Amino acid sequence: MSNYTKEIGDKLNDLLEKTYDAEKGFKKAADNVDNAALKSYFNQKAQERYDFGHELKSELKSFNQDIDKGGSIAGDAHRAWMDIKAMFSSENEESMLEEAIRGEKSAISEYREVINETALPFSTKSILESQKNKIESGLSRIKTLEDLS
Numbered sequence: 001m002s003n004y005t006k007e008i009g010d011k012l013n014d015l016l017e018k019t020y021d022a023e024k025g026f027k028k029a030a031d032n033v034d035n036a037a038l039k040s041y042f043n044q045k046a047q048e049r050y051d052f053g054h055e056l057k058s059e060l061k062s063f064n065q066d067i068d069k070g071g072s073i074a075g076d077a078h079r080a081w082m083d084i085k086a087m088f089s090s091e092n093e094e095s096m097l098e099e100a101i102r103g104e105k106s107a108i109s110e111y112r113e114v115i116n117e118t119a120l121p122f123s124t125k126s127i128l129e130s131q132k133n134k135i136e137s138g139l140s141r142i143k144t145l146e147d148l149s
Helices: 006-031 036-062 073-088 092-115 122-146
Strands: none
Touching (some): 006 036, 006 092, 036 092, 036 122, 092 122
16 A cells, blocks of 8 residues: 555644644643752653654654644644643642643543554554553553642
């Protein structure tokens, strides 16, 4: 297979856009916390999403798919909400963790939806499974960080 169907290409580009949004969101969360362990975690997750984005872009290009650039309006709005929440919340770090947990659960659900696409090439499915597993692993780590905040 040298090309994706339009539907698969669109779903993968949506996932790529959400990956950009997550990267920016984790950077924003890192900026909004003081706890060193949380700051480190959020920065590591931002780097992970950056890497995911490059991996997805390479895969899309290998199947002659046009790449959508940047993040989404919804992602911009979510980051603005994180700023507002940080400004008014006395429990800032806990609220950033809650947002991260919500975002990671949403990402896992989105990955599952795309992975379940039957016409997905093996290489793409493998990349998505690996990324989903890393997100799930990170979600487990968030739960241990909750105790620190």
